[in-house]
């Protein structure tokens with residue numbers, strides 16, 4: 001039987017873990033590229049570009065262009081303008097996610113969303129997908145100076161939840177989540193359906209893979225009454 005984790009709280013990644021957001025990200029990325037007179041990117045390419053936040057996504061989309069710092073900053077602003085419009089248009093919670101979060105909530109487990117997505121987009125996306133009520137704390141890609149794979153965001157989430165990082169479980173989809181959890185000192189499980197920056201998910205060092213949301217419930221040890 002797979003190992004069960006005794007936890008006081010859970011930390012969840014957003015893009016590629018809870019919400020299939022690639023459609024809206026791709027719409028915004030291609031609207032930006034079109035506005036800048038650059039060729040469109042395929043959905044598969046854009047899926048590989050997601051994981052380290054918006055500036056990195058824009059940089060990867062424009063990797064074949066020579067840009068000054070000012071041009072790059074302008075491109076990020078163009079992306080954000082389009083993403084403010086497309087965010088939530090086709091994004092959906094993955095099957096079983098709302099039910100699984102509800103079951104965890106019913107067990108009294110506090111939960112935080114820890115995402116490299118910027119705050120301006122995280123909060124509306126959680127609202128539009130109906131997931132916002134499950135999270136006691138949200139730490140976004142611009143909440144701190146650092147992003148995943150740095151452990152800071154996870155440690156900050158635990159501090160705000162008032163729980164010990166070693167008694168939490170991180171649930172993510174990429175090496176950014178796995179590495180940040182390892183560095184912070186908590187176990188980590190990865191969903192098999194997410195965005196891995198082109199790396200096969202089963203090559204990422206972690207404590208196990210989840211191929212359905214409700215499989216997570218079997219990995220949490222029952223809490224002492």
Ligand SMILES: O=C(O)COP(=O)(O)O
Pocket residue numbers: 013014015016049050051052053054057114115116117118141148
């Ligand atoms: O914004 C990104 O690039 C990825 O966001 P995530 O941390 O929720 O996967």
Ligand SMILES: [Mg+2]
Pocket residue numbers: 013014015016017051172173174194195
């Ligand atoms: Mg992710």
